[in-house]
Amino acid sequence: MSVKKKVAVLGASGYTGSDAIRLLARHPNVVISALTANAHAGKAMGEVFPHFFALDLPVLTEWEAVDWAKQDAVVCGLPHGATQEIVAAVLSANPAIKVLDMSADFRLRDKAAYAHWYGHEHRALYLQGEAVYGLTELYRPKIAPARLIACPGCYPTAALLALVPLVKAGLVDAHDLVIDAKSGMTGAGRGLKLNTLFSEAGEGLSPYSIGTHRHSSEIEQEIGVATGTTVTVNFTPHLVPMARGELCTCYVRLNGATVDDLRAALERAYGHEPFVHLAKKDEIPQTRNVRGSNHVQIGVFADRINGRAIVIATLDNLVKGSAGQAIQNMNLMFGWPEATGLEQIALFP
């Protein structure tokens, strides 16, 4: 690697942005060329995220102050809604830049679906059409040559990796999918909210957006693509008193298939993947196995109810659920080995 690629991070004061910085700062082919956080412009990263105290990072600026023509790629960790116009502006300043967006703004393929779930018309419709859904393992051929990747959120990444190979193979009923999801608190972001205070969130468990969470739209879209039909899933998330981690317990109805059929289908789908792993028969996926890493662990279990099974997937919501997947896609787009800079082993305990 003679010349390193210049990568900017938009939204460097949030958790997905900071995890992108953690990974990019040790990526051998990359130099972090700009960091933006409009509310913190002028500050050092160490003031916003003290754990970066020992790194030499660019000072935070407003995103408008970046010379986009000089960047090779941008990892975007801005909130949904705000993202679409900024990405449009960045691409207009530098049409050749590669955009790895971690927000929800470009994930929905259908403009009506976007308007329904996000409450307003999309403000960069042409980009919505161009964006490629960035679930690496499912869309590699489309991601590699693309310019704008809509990296899926943590919930869809876990649920889709567990379910798509099964519905695609017709092994499970696509119209009876129950996904009980559990997420760590970083999934709720770094904004100041009462329910994410330590004293409110610790030592307790809360369901939220019961059966109505926005991210179910992505799951339904991609299960729909896999089956060629419109589906509705139950997706009910719960906040768990841990910082990182995402685990989906998926309850599926079998179309005459066995648990071994399910395992075989997942093995076919992921047997050669560097980051997606089918758990051995006696192995239970748990969030601790993947914390801080880009790995996903999937297990299949028999249900005592006749004709049903349980599929469990776990990942780190900030890595394979956000920043790690963005970098995995970036590696693909630059033609680098896909695992470059993503070799971190889970930090346990």
Added chain:
Amino acid sequence: MSVKKKVAVLGASGYTGSDAIRLLARHPNVVISALTANAHAGKAMGEVFPHFFALDLPVLTEWEAVDWAKQDAVVCGLPHGATQEIVAAVLSANPAIKVLDMSADFRLRDKAAYAHWYGHEHRALYLQGEAVYGLTELYRPKIAPARLIACPGCYPTAALLALVPLVKAGLVDAHDLVIDAKSGMTGAGRGLKLNTLFSEAGEGLSPYSIGTHRHSSEIEQEIGVATGTTVTVNFTPHLVPMARGELCTCYVRLNGATVDDLRAALERAYGHEPFVHLAKKDEIPQTRNVRGSNHVQIGVFADRINGRAIVIATLDNLVKGSAGQAIQNMNLMFGWPEATGLEQIALFP
């Protein structure tokens, strides 16, 4: 109350035993007359549970050393398997004593079911037949005059309170019940196990006994009683990094009913209950609402999947899920107001 009843606690060195002591020590009609923990006989309770340092409690003895003829009731917090023979001995020493058992030993009505789930023949079969299943709200008339109460565990208490009124009224399909349960770590007991160490259990979430947990037998038994038929449920528990708390997210298929029908049925069942509460429409049950209290909170939510709904119940596994329910039953058996000594408000934060 002229004369207080003498109550012994068996298994005082475990979490259910200690929570029974916490409640009994402030119960106005009761004196704690004996505490046993065979492995700690001779010690003060403050050596085994330092948070009792300011209480004046009996010294721990072996259970064999108690003069059972002098006790009016016993709350039993011993492990399953060990309990049945000890309870038989206690009842043989004092046939008039009231036994509140918090173990699983007398919960299953069917001896074959017991042998299947617990791996050995029951060693006190005549008592298995006599024992009354101690889910207070469902079995009050049988509990009041009984001698031996098999208090249900935390998982069945939460799941059954949520589901029995619905299956009994024929509102939901008894043959398609998916119960995704989340429990705090005290549910795993005070025994020394690697997976319950702070460093192993903290900052992570683990499913376990996926679809195969023993307590599903109690749920199936009682749903079966409610419907008059044999049912199999999916029950999948998860360990959550919190000490106390239990929350069951139940995914049900509607028999033509609406979410409002479900709410109405639960309101009919629990409208006058002191401890079981139907959440208002915008209220989300969460474990923090009940920590340290005997309350149960149940919510009903629409599923976006046609013909399905989500019912969520939460309780404190050591109170309504163990010691609190035992004392609630004891109050019934002694003819005291049912909430006596159980007025604790949830401790939050």
Added chain:
Amino acid sequence: MSVKKKVAVLGASGYTGSDAIRLLARHPNVVISALTANAHAGKAMGEVFPHFFALDLPVLTEWEAVDWAKQDAVVCGLPHGATQEIVAAVLSANPAIKVLDMSADFRLRDKAAYAHWYGHEHRALYLQGEAVYGLTELYRPKIAPARLIACPGCYPTAALLALVPLVKAGLVDAHDLVIDAKSGMTGAGRGLKLNTLFSEAGEGLSPYSIGTHRHSSEIEQEIGVATGTTVTVNFTPHLVPMARGELCTCYVRLNGATVDDLRAALERAYGHEPFVHLAKKDEIPQTRNVRGSNHVQIGVFADRINGRAIVIATLDNLVKGSAGQAIQNMNLMFGWPEATGLEQIALFP
């Protein structure tokens, strides 16, 4: 008790206010007659603190809307600075009302000290002069007949209970006191701050206000009263990832005394106290022993450095460190047994 006293809680949406409600709602001699939280006026308490869902409590109002003439006492959980003028207004509306203030506004006896530590002149100087410092065990005779009690914060309560009997007896050097304090997150309040988010505060420990915390002024004032001289203490607090709890590790230099002398002095001071307990020689004070209770546990330990010792005190910052002490003082002022309504046993685990 024929007629219950009417008690209002000001600042019911904060943690000290809500813990006062938890305790008052079960106090046998009290009825909660008004709850105020100006930002939440019109809401039910269950909307602001969902764990009160099963209690029948007054709707929240603005403090100005309370008919103060009809209240017998008020427990005030407002922020410092805001409190002084509101308390002045309440006392002006009803000069006979008993005020239990949990803020810092009336704790400092010296107006210059107040201005120094809080950055502005006191706005109700005559009340500053009238207020009695509400550390129950030290000032009972003054508290009982008083009208306005300045209940000390959690840090001073722990530190002073540990140290005052020792400095008073001349056993330790009042000019070489190092107090290393550790507090749970509720001590930082319910306001929205980045450093109290679960993801920021969990799994980590932070010192703050190192050697400069405001509450050291109360400690210095009271040590000064005890010794009749001006003292400066080192007081360095640390935020610990737990919701409740306060522990002060005090490093003292002995004036020729022994550890046994220290224990004897503390035993003399607290031997008959209902809430302050000298730990036995092999007992280690820890926050879990007092969580949710009004108890304080104090231990004395030898230092291997010649002529030094370590004194450790622990309490629940929201109970003996705030709301519990307020109610203990209220009991004194109404002539009730001091432990009325404060019999809660620590909730463990």
Added chain:
Amino acid sequence: MSVKKKVAVLGASGYTGSDAIRLLARHPNVVISALTANAHAGKAMGEVFPHFFALDLPVLTEWEAVDWAKQDAVVCGLPHGATQEIVAAVLSANPAIKVLDMSADFRLRDKAAYAHWYGHEHRALYLQGEAVYGLTELYRPKIAPARLIACPGCYPTAALLALVPLVKAGLVDAHDLVIDAKSGMTGAGRGLKLNTLFSEAGEGLSPYSIGTHRHSSEIEQEIGVATGTTVTVNFTPHLVPMARGELCTCYVRLNGATVDDLRAALERAYGHEPFVHLAKKDEIPQTRNVRGSNHVQIGVFADRINGRAIVIATLDNLVKGSAGQAIQNMNLMFGWPEATGLEQIALFP
């Protein structure tokens, strides 16, 4: 690097062993050639530490089964007491092997001190004499050519890095050192102990070994070396409900020096160090800043007590406090850049 060095890890089933594996598995110059854990011989590492599921690691064996002649180095994570004889056997099998010991067995230079603190005569006295105390920043010239390194524990590493430059320069009184230490739960090891269960250790803080902890012997030894005199320090550790992390709050008496003098001395000592960092004036060291990394952060603060100051050091007890320091020393011994394989950025949140 043409040929990788073969490194074995002894005690692979403990936390220091597993963190050594996490680091060595990504070390570019190393191949993990053997893993031992006698109680788990024959198992895959993924059975003992499931988070290694995606790594290809040697099967666990008994330490006696390793062909020591084929190893270049060994990182030893065995308990103290057991270590000394095993290290002797390993060195006898291969006198050229480099030993990085993370236990306490070879840290004390004086045989009487060892016998005093560990309760038995040392069983490999000649090695005790040979071993080099492995606090990298202080003993680089001795470590590089050595064969057996006694890597210091987490407490001494933090305390000594904070204090040695100050006592050496005569800026602080070596005879009045108070070190209040706070440690995460992994510091208590992976053995099954009641006080390290999640339900016992969570949501609370406990001091232990108050003023008498074994590791104070290392601190006293090294302060003694720095000053050329015998010293006694106060060292009081506290268990904090977090998995990793170590923070020492050191209260020092100034020998006429100022806080700026202290900062200057630390800057001189560590200005060029890759892993030890003096915090800026407004920066507060906290454990989150170093979790999972080999970094140490040290801050200096004025005390309001005349002539005193507060020095705070934080590190990750499993990295710079154990495995990271071992590998840092190994890098030195093999002549590699000292930070090789230790570039991990702190994982936050």
